[in-house]
Amino acid sequence: MHAKRRKNLLKKTKGFKWGRKSKIKLAKTAAAKAGKYAYRDRRTKKRAARGLWILKINAALRAQGTTYSRFIDDLKKAQIQIDRKILADFAIHHPKLFEAIVTQVNRRTTK
Numbered sequence: 001m002h003a004k005r006r007k008n009l010l011k012k013t014k015g016f017k018w019g020r021k022s023k024i025k026l027a028k029t030a031a032a033k034a035g036k037y038a039y040r041d042r043r044t045k046k047r048a049a050r051g052l053w054i055l056k057i058n059a060a061l062r063a064q065g066t067t068y069s070r071f072i073d074d075l076k077k078a079q080i081q082i083d084r085k086i087l088a089d090f091a092i093h094h095p096k097l098f099e100a101i102v103t104q105v106n107r108r109t110t111k
Contacts, residue, residue, distance in 0.1 A: 053088035060091035064102055071105065078108035 006024055012034070013020055013027040020030040058068035075082070082101070090098040 050084060053084040056088040056091050057084060060095070060098055061102065064099065066102070066106075071102065074105045074109040078105050080105060080108075 009024065009027050009031060012031045015021065016030055019026045021027065054068060061068055061071050090101065
């Protein structure tokens, strides 16, 4: 049991620098911190991705003469539910489709 626990711990710290990969006392703290950082950064990754989507959408919208905040407000008023990930993808890879969505939103809200 004891050897198995040690073996699993050292398996987690494989590739770490210096004694953190081979010495049990150092490997324990290294594995614990690595787990903590991994947990935290899985959430940070999502936050950063959303920020990037917003940036891409805003850049495409400004080229069409509007801003991100106005567009999102108009999108909600028009009751169109498209998430930011899809909008960012349309803005980059399908600009004509994105332009059509923007004109549709503007048409619905100006009535």
